[in-house]
Amino acid sequence: MSVFLNAYLPDTDPLSKKQVVDRGLTKQSAEAKASPYKLIELADIRGMVKIRMPFSHKGTYGHALIIAGAEKTMGAALLCAKGCVYGGAGLITLSIPVQGLTALNTAVPEAMYLERSELLRSRTLDNYDAIGIGPGIGRMVDSHTIMAEIFALKQPVVIDADALAILSGHPDLFHLLPKDSILSPHVKEFDGLFGPHKNWWDRLQTARTEAKKRGVILILKNQYTFIVDHEGDVSINQTGNPAMAQGGMGDVLTGILTAYLAQGYSAKAAAILSCYFHGKAGDELSTTHFNVTASEVAAQIPITVKSLFNKAED
Ligand SMILES: NC(=O)C1=CN([C@@H]2O[C@H](COP(=O)(O)OP(=O)(O)OC[C@H]3O[C@@H](n4cnc5c(N)ncnc54)[C@H](OP(=O)(O)O)[C@@H]3O)[C@@H](O)[C@H]2O)[C@@H](O)CC1
Numbered sequence: 262m263s264v265f266l267n268a269y270l271p272d273t274d275p276l277s278k279k280q281v282v283d284r285g286l287t288k289q290s291a292e293a294k295a296s297p298y299k300l301i302e303l304a305d306i307r308g309m310v311k312i313r314m315p316f317s318h319k320g321t322y323g324h325a326l327i328i329a330g331a332e333k334t335m336g337a338a339l340l341c342a343k344g345c346v347y348g349g350a351g352l353i354t355l356s357i358p359v360q361g362l363t364a365l366n367t368a369v370p371e372a373m374y375l376e377r378s379e380l381l382r383s384r385t386l387d388n389y390d391a392i393g394i395g396p397g398i399g400r401m402v403d404s405h406t407i408m409a410e411i412f413a414l415k416q417p418v419v420i421d422a423d424a425l426a427i428l429s430g431h432p433d434l435f436h437l438l439p440k441d442s443i444l445s446p447h448v449k450e451f452d453g454l455f456g457p458h459k460n461w462w463d464r465l466q467t468a469r470t471e472a473k474k475r476g477v478i479l480i481l482k483n484q485y486t487f488i489v490d491h492e493g494d495v496s497i498n499q500t501g502n503p504a505m506a507q508g509g510m511g512d513v514l515t516g517i518l519t520a521y522l523a524q525g526y527s528a529k530a531a532a533i534l535s536c537y538f539h540g541k542a543g544d545e546l547s548t549t550h551f552n553v554t555a556s557e558v559a560a561q562i563p564i565t566v567k568s569l570f571n572k573a574e575d
């Protein structure tokens with residue numbers, strides 16, 4: 262029986278009711294009329310995860326830099342760092358305001374610290390395999406200059422939360438965004454970037470056009486999260502549940518995304534795997550928890566990934 266796109270949207274419109282969704286990312290690709298809308302299935306995920314190899318070491322899994330946090334939103338930075346640690350990056354450095362240093366050393370001792378002022382020192386940014394920026398940065402001093410320096414590296418970067426707001430206010434900067442970057446807006450952030458939309462169908466069409474035009478991955482977050490790629494294809498993530506509707510959940514996702522990029526996954530694979538495991542971790546926790554915290558989701562990630570290799574069911 263066919264599945265239609267409207268089942269995955271929170272509102273109604275006439276067009277999504279007619280749009281068929283393919284089950285699985287590759288099953289229909291050989292057919293002439295493959296749908297641009299595809300459900301992410303467990304079998305897709307199994308084929309994408311790289312196993313951890315004998316003799317590998319921390320250097321094998323990449324060095325991630327997270328730029329996050331402000332005095333009153335240091336929690337966002339710590340949650341993002343936790344997402345990155347549990348997401349499996351080999352080394353993690355967190356650039357936060359100095360007031361957060363004790364909290365960092367206490368809550369996430371695996372992560373190293375980089376002074377904000379160091380970010381603009383020559384060649385500092387060259388030391389990292391992946392950079393994620395945004396959770397809780399608020400009105401970070403020098404944000405425009407720092408983002409311009411990061412973009413000048415011409416490497417994919419993960420952009421979330423307040424960094425999206427900075428892009429919304431600076432089209433010149435948005436224009437410089439490196440190809441293969443990952444943007445992870447929720448609906449309000451998405452409309453902040455691209456203007457208001459009358460419904461989710463329209464929003465998805467804008468996402469497809471913009472992702473193609475800019476050569477980036479757009480992760481439009483919701484109960485069902487849409488991962489829109491450079492071809493304008495939309496991978497629909499089905500994991501996740503309302504127990505996860507709590508502050509900081511997106512900050513953890515940003516950390517996981519940065520961890521997967523640092524580990525050498527393509528931007529699209531990083532986006533698909535991160536969204537799948539983030540939601541799946543929340544699903545596993547919700548079997549015993551009425552609501553789940555962002556910290557718990559982060560800590561569940563390695564367990565969720567490991568269980569992929571233990572279970573044969575689909
Ligand atoms: N512990 C910490 O330090 C934390 C720090 N954080 C950090 O703080 C910064 C600002 O975060 P923020 O929550 O104040 O603003 P933002 O996320 O833009 O929301 C504004 C309004 O948009 C809406 N809305 C949001 N999501 C939606 C959705 N999925 N679907 C639909 N609507 C949605 C909602 O409006 P409503 O629908 O309630 O009218 C909401 O009130 C940011 O950097 C973040 O990383 C947080 O992560 C929390 C933990």
Ligand SMILES: Nc1ncnc2c1ncn2[C@@H]1O[C@H](COP(=O)(O)OP(=O)(O)O)[C@@H](O)[C@H]1O
Nearest residue numbers: 447482483484501502503506508509510511512
């Ligand atoms: N009802 C839900 N079902 C599935 N996933 C959810 C639900 N509510 C929130 N999430 C997930 O939690 C994350 C929230 O991100 P975001 O709004 O940026 O949070 P924050 O800014 O508090 O970190 C997204 O990944 C979203 O998919």
